[in-house]
Amino acid sequence: MSTLKNIQSTVKLAASIIICQLVGISAVLLSQKNSNYWYDTIVMPSWHLSTYFFGTIWVVLYFLLGISLWLVWDSKISEFNKQNTIILYGTQLFLNFLWSILFFRFHSESIAFLNITVLIVLVFISIIQIYKFSKVATWLLIPYFIWICFEGFLNFKILFLSGYCIE
Numbered sequence: 001m002s003t004l005k006n007i008q009s010t011v012k013l014a015a016s017i018i019i020c021q022l023v024g025i026s027a028v029l030l031s032q033k034n035s036n037y038w039y040d041t042i043v044m045p046s047w048h049l050s051t052y053f054f055g056t057i058w059v060v061l062y063f064l065l066g067i068s069l070w071l072v073w074d075s076k077i078s079e080f081n082k083q084n085t086i087i088l089y090g091t092q093l094f095l096n097f098l099w100s101i102l103f104f105r106f107h108s109e110s111i112a113f114l115n116i117t118v119l120i121v122l123v124f125i126s127i128i129q130i131y132k133f134s135k136v137a138t139w140l141l142i143p144y145f146i147w148i149c150f151e152g153f154l155n156f157k158i159l160f161l162s163g164y165c166i167e
Contacts, residue, residue, distance in 0.1 A: 012073050017066030020093065024062045027097045028055075031104035038107050043161040048154060061144050065089070068130070068140035077133045088126045095119040096148075109159050116152040123148060 072085050095115055103112035123145045131138040 009070075009074050013067070013070040016070035016073060017063060020062040020066040020069065021059070023093045023097050024058050027100035031100040039104065042158055045154070045157045045161065057147060061147055064140045065093075065144055068137040071134050071137035071140070072130060075134060075137075081133070085126070085129060088122060088129065092119060092122050092126065095122065099151075103155070109155060109162065113152070113155045113159055116148060116155055120145070120148055120152055 069086070069089050072082060072089070075082065077085075096119060099112050099115045099119065102108045102115055123141065127138055127141050127145060130141065
């Protein structure tokens with residue numbers, strides 16, 4: 001019986017990581033256009049990072065999200081709490097996916113900013129909820145939370161520099 005549980009747990013771990021990585025890969029593929037002309041013309045703050053750095057960070061963050069999701073999915077908490085928490089993860093992943101589409105494909109910096117603001121709130125709520133039953137899963141979400149706060153601030157700064165915000 002223990003071997004079956006180990007196999008099930010391993011399958012859940014692999015599925016959690018793959019699902020999170022696929023969300024990231026899909027967002028990249030669906031948000032790209034043939035040309036980066038629009039992105040190259042955006043007024044960026046002096047402290048913005050290279051696009052290559054962003055890609056590397058996201059691979060690591062989706063991996064950490066996958067492990068955190070697995071810890072929740074494989075936990076001994078009630079099915080109700082588990083389902084609610086997994087729904088929160090799914091909603092976060094969707095909003096994260098949507099942000100890339102809104103920002104990069106549709107060039108809608110303002111709607112993308114609203115989207116990432118809601119995402120930040122949901123991740124914060126998730127951290128509070130998950131902390132009650134898995135400290136490790138919570139700590140795995142902290143880099144993600146910090147990163148989306150950074151990206152939210154960058155999104156806001158781009159809006160400001162583009163003249164969308166009142167100076």
